[in-house]
Structures are given as structure tokens and as C-alpha cells.
Amino acid sequence: MALEVIGFTAPALALFLLFVVWPILRAVQFSVYRWKGFGPLVDFVGLQNYLAVLRNEVFTDALMHNLIIVVLSIVVQLPLGLAIALLLNRRMRGQGMLRTIIFVPYVLAEVIAGVVWFQLLQPQYGVVDNLTEAVGLSGPEQGWLGTPGLALYTVLAVLTWKYLGLAVLLFLAGLQGVPEELSEAAQIDGASWWQTQRRITIPLLGPTIRMWAFLSMIGSLQLFDMVWILTGGGPANATTTMATFLVNEGTKRQNYGIAAAASVVLFVVALVLALLYQRFILSRDNDASDAREVR
Amino acid sequence: MKNTRTLSLVATGSLALTLAACGGGGDTGGGSDSGGEAAGGASTLTWWHNSNTGEGKDYYDQVARDFEAANEGVTVEVSAMQHEDMLTKLDAAFQAGDAPDVYMERGGGELADHVEAGLTKDLSDEAGETIEKLGGNVAGFQVDGQTYALPFSMGVVGFWYNTEKFEEAGITEAPETWAQMYDAIDTLKQAGIDPISVGAGDKWPAAHYWYQFALRSCSQEVLEGAVTSLDFSDPCFVEAGEATQQLVDAEPFNRGFLSTPAQTGPTSASGLLATGKVAMEMQGHWEPGVMQGLTEDGEGLGDKLGWFPFPAMDGGAGDPAAQLGGGDAWAVSADAPDAAVDFAEYLLSDEVQKGFAELDMGLPTNPTASEFVGDPALGSLLEVRDGAPYVQLYFDTAFGQSVGGAMNDAIALMFADQASPQEIVDATQQAADAEG
The missing domain is CATH 3.40.190.10 (Periplasmic binding protein-like II)
Known part of the structure; x- marks a missing residue:
């Protein structure tokens, strides 16, 4: 029995150690040295890199941007995703096609989606600006991605377009688990469609929603690719995230110690938020499932 | 059950860390596996350049073959890459202590760092004649009076x-x-x-x-x-x-x-x-x-x-x-075989620089090649470069x-x-x- 356990978990465990635990330890090691990316690690600086990161306004702004994206992603995508999922859950013509259309952006590679949107959002020559001009409005002077006050929200809009499909897909899957008898019973009792959704379907969808929100939060904290392609963190650092900050400090400026310190901070932030979420929000679902397992 | 779940949280949270930590390999071993000095005078050179399209790529392939023909037993392995790709790969190669034998340097603080880390060969003596011919162009590629790379194209903004x-x-x-x-x-x-x-x-x-x-x-x-x-x-x-x-x-x-x-x-x-x-x-x-x-x-x-x-x-x-302005220079990594210096010098020879100029691949630094620059706009730029009291590196x-x-x-x-x-x-x- 013990042998079987070891046999079955060994490959996964080896990968976990090699690609998760080892990099974490290395990052922690790098974070206490000043190191340019080559040569031996000799210049020990203690916690100085952490101080430099936490005092750096660009980093604290980046953390702020991450948190804004965490909150707004959930606030925008949750009602939108729920509404679409509930509508698509009804029998109607073209249901399959609609589901596909909503899910396609999620299947697209992030880089490809990013490049496409970058072109669409080009100031003056892009499709979006041409459309706004065609209806008599004019786009922002520096473009949607070039105006510091707008860039983060433009990125957020693209992210919503990209990830709404996942929310809808998960919610639709969750809806399959809601027994039809319940809504039938409610209808017999004279509940309207809206009342049925609000009092029965959505509460029963709770575990799915909470799990989706968790995935969304972790994804938002680690956000990198879409920002890197659309704005590279600019203009004027208006869209930097913790991940773009550490890549910029690391591979661009070769301050690997600072980058490693930033990555450790990102790790701690993500871990703490994940544990808090687990403790206070997911715990209900977990207790319920644990209870079921015991039975 | 509870434990594995916590573990998976650690896993998701830590994905980000791998971003920074992937630049591993802290110790420079210098263990170049590029062949080095093989027995019997035969050696293999690795050469990275960024003329990865069209005539320029063909020309450099031909240059490598010509060098092989003139130096028996030497093989030149050419890797032509897109510029940004090349820079990324070079960074990684330096971290791994496995730099190509002949590669591009851009001078300044970056070169000084490479020199300090012992990655780049001092060419002052071995390539003395070529350095003399290049004159003031080598200024940006010197550290403490020693020359570490041979500029093959210098331009101004x-x-x-x-x-x-x-x-x-x-x-x-x-x-x-x-x-x-x-x-x-x-x-x-x-x-x-x-x-x-x-x-x-x-x-x-x-x-x-x-x-x-x-x-x-x-x-x-x-x-x-x-x-x-x-x-x-x-x-x-x-x-x-x-x-x-x-x-x-x-x-x-x-x-x-x-x-x-x-x-x-x-x-x-x-x-x-x-x-x-x-x-x-x-x-x-x-x-x-x-x-x-x-x-x-x-x-x-x-x-x-x-x-x-x-x-x-x-x-x-x-x-x-x-x-x-600024430019690109050929550097030789510290543990490259001797033929690498010869090859770098060959790349700056009258003959190779002439072809380089004729194909408009850059602005030649070898004075004998200046006249072969075809493009008139580049010609006026070259005139300004040569008339400048000094060219400040970016x-x-x-x-x-x-x-x-x-x-x-x-x-x-x-x-x-x-x-x-x-x-x-x-x-x-x-x-x-x-x-x-």
C-alpha cells in the first residue's frame, strides 16, 4: 500500500519539487544578493532588495493595479457571466453556437488575443478609433492604451472579453448540477422565472461561483502576458503589475536580486490571499464535501 | 485531503516565482561545450549574428565557408537569429557560462560587466593590427585601455x-x-x-x-x-x-x-x-x-x-x-579556441567589410570599405560620423x-x-x- 502511494505520486512529486519548490528556494536565495545575472553570487545585501522593492513607487502602484484588477474582474465578470449562463441555460435556437462564440476568446492563446487587440486599439489607424470616428466621436488623443488614465481600464476590458468565457462555461457546468425538480416545484408554487433563479439556482451555484472567483483572483494577481503585449506596463507605469515589474527589473535591467525580491513578495501576497480565501470563503464548501466523504 | 489542498495553493501561488527564478545557474563554470580545442588542430567555432534574412544571411554563410576553406580543420557553426532573440539567448548563455565563441557586443557598461565577470577575451595584443586599422571606432569597446571587441558597424543617430x-x-x-x-x-x-x-x-x-x-x-x-x-x-x-x-x-x-x-x-x-x-x-x-x-x-x-x-x-x-551613436562589435568569449580571434579579425578584413558595405548591412568601420556604401542617405550619415570630433555611445x-x-x-x-x-x-x- 505504502509502496503504491510512493510509486504513483513520485513522478508528480518530482516535478513539483523541481519546478515549484526548487525555483522558490532559488528565488529566495537570489533575493538577498545583488546579482546581474552572470558570475557567482557574492554580493550579499540582506533584506536591502526587499526594502528597495517595497519603497519603490512603481512596485506599490503595481500592487495597487493588481488589486484593482482582482476586484474589478470579479465585480464585472460575475454578474455578466451569471446573466449569460442563465440565459444560455434555457432551451433556444442557436444555443450551441452562442456558447461557442462566448467561449472562443478563452480558447485563443493570450499572446494572439493580445496582438489582435493591440492592432484594433491603435490610435488613429486602429479599427476601434475608426469606428468611434465613424459615429462622430473621437477617441482619446493618445489612444486607448496610451492614455495613462484609461490604459488600465482598457486592459481590463480586453481581459473581460478574454476570460468571460471561462466564467460562463463554469457556471453552465454548475447549472447542470442544479436539479430540475426544484425549479419545477417552484414554478408550481407560482414563483416567477426571476424568483426561481434568485432563490434557487444562484444559491445552489454558490460553490462553483466561489471556486471561479478564486481562480480569477489568482490569475489577476499573476497577470503578465496580456499587459506585456498591450502596453508593456506603460504608459508612464499606468498598467504595471507585480509580474511585469519583476520581469522589467530582471531580464530588462538585470537587477536579478530586486526581481527575485519582488517575486517573493508576489508569492507571499498570492499565498496569503489564497489562504484567507480558503479559510473564510471556500471553507463552507470544503466542510460540506468533507462531510459527504465521511458518509 | 486538507494537506494536499494547501499544497496545491502553494503551487498556484508560486507559479509567479518561476518567472524570476528561471535565470538560474549562478556560478559561471565557463564549461563551453562548443568543441573548443579538439585534438589535432581541428576546432569548431560557434558564431551568433543577427543578419537573419535575405542577402545578409547568405553573405555571412558564405563568409563562414570561405574562412573554413582558408583554415583547414576549422568548422564554423553559424546561428543567425532575430536581433531581440539573439540578445535574450546571449543573456541566457552568459548565465549558463556557455557563450558562443564569436558573438556581438554593444560596448559600454554591458561590455564592462562581461569583462569584469571574465566572460570576454582581451583582444588588444592578438588582434592589434586590426584594432589599429579601426582607429577611433574601438573607443566604445575598451575597458581600462584594453580592447575587448572589434566594431564592424558604427552609426550615428x-x-x-x-x-x-x-x-x-x-x-x-x-x-x-x-x-x-x-x-x-x-x-x-x-x-x-x-x-x-x-x-x-x-x-x-x-x-x-x-x-x-x-x-x-x-x-x-x-x-x-x-x-x-x-x-x-x-x-x-x-x-x-x-x-x-x-x-x-x-x-x-x-x-x-x-x-x-x-x-x-x-x-x-x-x-x-x-x-x-x-x-x-x-x-x-x-x-x-x-x-x-x-x-x-x-x-x-x-x-x-x-x-x-x-x-x-x-x-x-x-x-x-x-x-x-553606437555600433556592434565582434567579441570572442574567454574560453574560445584560438581560431575564434582569427575569425573575428577576418570579419573585419577589407574583403569581408567591402561585401558588408555593398549589401548595405551596416556602416563599415574598416576605412577601406566606406566607399562601397551604396545608399546615398547612409552615405551622408557616414560623412557626419567620420567628421565628428567624437561619437558618444548611447x-x-x-x-x-x-x-x-x-x-x-x-x-x-x-x-x-x-x-x-x-x-x-x-x-x-x-x-x-x-x-x-
């Missing part, structure tokens, strides 16, 4: 312009002073032409303006001092920022310049010039080649392309003829990526109206002080 657009607006002569330049900007605007494109999204094209103004406002001594002592207290650096601010305030740039990339795609800064959407762009000597790649017919602006140097500024302690290269990156970021902020002249100096000084 100036304004590339569309002669047709200038005519359309009624501008007959290229501006020589900033007063004339501001007139030209106004005239172009009145004619409904966007005067200048700048790829401020990539930061360095914006930063080049500040560099150029610093070159005009600071004396050579101050600039040289700044490179070695990293001291930016001279007021001329603030003056450079004021001049840059004045230009930004005149709003000469393309719409959306804050997010415009330098040279990727037809709506990049180079693309806008190549497709006739703006009248000019300030760029390095690579511009004609870049523009050719951004137009359907592969011609760029063709014979409508003109070039003039950065205009002179009133006052300022700088020499008005000094130029901002500041970000000269100061190294850490200080240079902070400097570029601060200058880019000025283009977004978010940094004052003093703040640029402060941010740069702060990064320099952190270097220690």
Missing part, C-alpha cells in the same frame, strides 16, 4: 525624413538649428502633415532625444566623467531635460506616441515614416533596413528618404558636431542596463508629462548610487 513630405510643405532645406526645426514642425503641421513619429512605448526612442540634447548642452569632459564616475550633478543634464520638455510641449509627435512601438509593424514609429504617414523620425543607422521590412514592396521610402544630423542648439557647452548602453533603464523610464515619463527635468536627473542618480 539623426533624423530620417521623407523628402516628398518636406517638398509638399514647402520646406526646401533640412533644418540645421533648433529654431529652423521648430519652424519646420509648424510648417508641416499647417500643411496637415504629422511632423515626427517617436516610439515612446519602447522608451529608448524617446530617451534618445534627451541624450542628443545632453550631447549639445554638456561638454565632452562632463559626459566622459559621468560614464566613469556616474555623477550627474552638472547642471547641463537639467538643461537637456528642459530642451526635451520644450520639444514635447511643441507637440510634434504622432498621435498615440506614448504607446507606439519603435519598429514593429506598420503603425510603429518606423512604420509610420515608411508608409508616408509622418515626415520624419529620429533613429539610428539601421532605419533604412527596418523600413524596408515594414513596406509591402520591401523598398521602405526608397529614394524619397533623406537624412540630416540632430540640429544645433543655441548655447550649451557641447560640441555641435559631436554625434550620438547613454543606456554606456551606463549599463540598470542605470540606463532607470534613465529611459524617467525620460519616457517626461513624454507623458509626468517627470520634470530635475526628476530625470534624480532618478538616474538614484539608480547609479544603487549600483554602488
